[in-house]
Amino acid sequence: MKINRERLLAFLLVLPSIVAVSVFVYGFIAWTLRVSLTSWRGLTPTYDFVGLRNYLLLLEDRRFSIALTNTLIFTVLFVAGCLIIGLIMAIFLDQGLPGEGIFRSIYLFPMAISFIVTGVVWRWLMNPAMGTRLSGLNLLFDSLNLDFLINSWQSTPRYGIAALALPAVWQMSGYVMALFLAGLRSIPDELREAAQVDGATTVQLYRHIILPLLRPVTLSALVILGHISLKVFDLIIAVAGKQVQLDVPAVYMWTTTFDGNFYARGATIATFLLVGVSIFIIPYLMYSVKTETKL
């Protein structure tokens, strides 16, 4: 009897959170879907029904395809940059050299800073001005005789978005390093010793034993970086403002909805964004919770 009453109390304690998330996550997602099926533009909501018209229009929208291409370029560079730098730095730090703690802290601190601060600083570092007005990283390259590196960063036609992956990698690669380092530290020493006794070289040890064991960590890192990349908004606003050629869906949704008041189209972009994230988040979540409950 008492146990039953306690079970009811347990449920009642989490109920507010369940209700809040049901409304603010699931309810609002459904509401956004509904808006995407209307012709709502302007400040007064209109809840008519136009079917999938907004989706079809969006697929023909030149600006949306720029945003998608930009996201693709950004994601590939950002994810690859973070994974490569993160893995290499983690392997170097795992060698047990003196001073490891200091390096670890230096690599990780950008995580604590907001994308807005990062963006405000990097927009000066990536100043595209040329000639006598050279400044920022270009000026640094010039004084180090690395002139071939001088470029116009986010102002580069068509591929400007690639420059924005640099501050993003600056901010997140240390985090990936920490993930990999934790993964490396969880590999038992016996395994390395056994491989060395069997005459494996360092390269063979990493290639055939350590890297395969890091696969779960890599998957986690991939999912986290992937969803950050699709959601990136603050950083682009802070570095570049709202420029069409640097649009990504998250920024395009904002300008369409809140600057242009095209609510129905904004909701449609938001739905695309949500589907893009869900495609890999939902299987990952189900896999994670399932493997965890098995343990």
Add this chain to the structure above:
Amino acid sequence: MTTDALLKKRETVISPSLRKTRRKAWIYIPLVFMAVFYLMPVYVMVITGLKSFSEVNLATMWNLPTSINFENFAEAFTKLAPNFANTIFLVLPSTIISSFLGAINGYVLSKWKFRGADFIFTALLFGMFIPYQSILIPLVQFMHAIGLYGGIPGLIMVHVIYGIPITTLTFRNYFAQIPTEMVEAATMDGAGLLRTFRSIFLPLSIPAFVVVFIWQFTQSWNDFLFAVALTRNTSYPVTVALNNLAGSMVVAWNVQMAGAFLAALPTLLIYIMLGRYFLRGLMAGALKG
């Protein structure tokens, strides 16, 4: 044993690791190179902020200031002070409420599992990954409808609600390590759910509280999207104000740098003081606590 022999003995004991270190010394080259890469923006922020107004010159932006000068920091602080106040009024309540909510949820979902608890947990977690653009239109409408649009209290509520997934996850992972027998033993002794939570789990959960505190603090301090969508001019938190400051042509860029540094300082200090917990918090974000 003579001193000489002692020294020799010590040498043989320590020399293998020393030799190993020396053989690997080249690794310091990439390590230092990357450290310079990560510190470079901070260097620019600080030295630019410290330069006097007459030294503002893009051509010498990498040079150290000729004299140390705090006028930019003072000016940036005067401009951003109301926004810092807004951020503090936002961050403290949202962090504290989130922590306790997460603790209760994590406790129940790990130790008092009812039917469907795991499903509910998974469903909650999804809220952590959604792009917030996908709930933004209804959110703004809803906040208008309940009269919480434009102020800090509404923003606190939003941060608490969208913080539920990550705080619940952290506490659930943490409490999962505490043996369930402890709950059973306490129940045998006649302690109920709340009593067990208060006298056994709460005292044990300080590390988890620190992790969640740091996480929520940085999240709400650094947030931009919710802030720009749900606040007005007078209630802008510091991230929105800083972005506006940087976008305006009339504010000198060394004042912008000083402002950026000030806006980053609180989370940086927390990171420096509680860094090792911060790392753990990040791990929790990776789902594999």
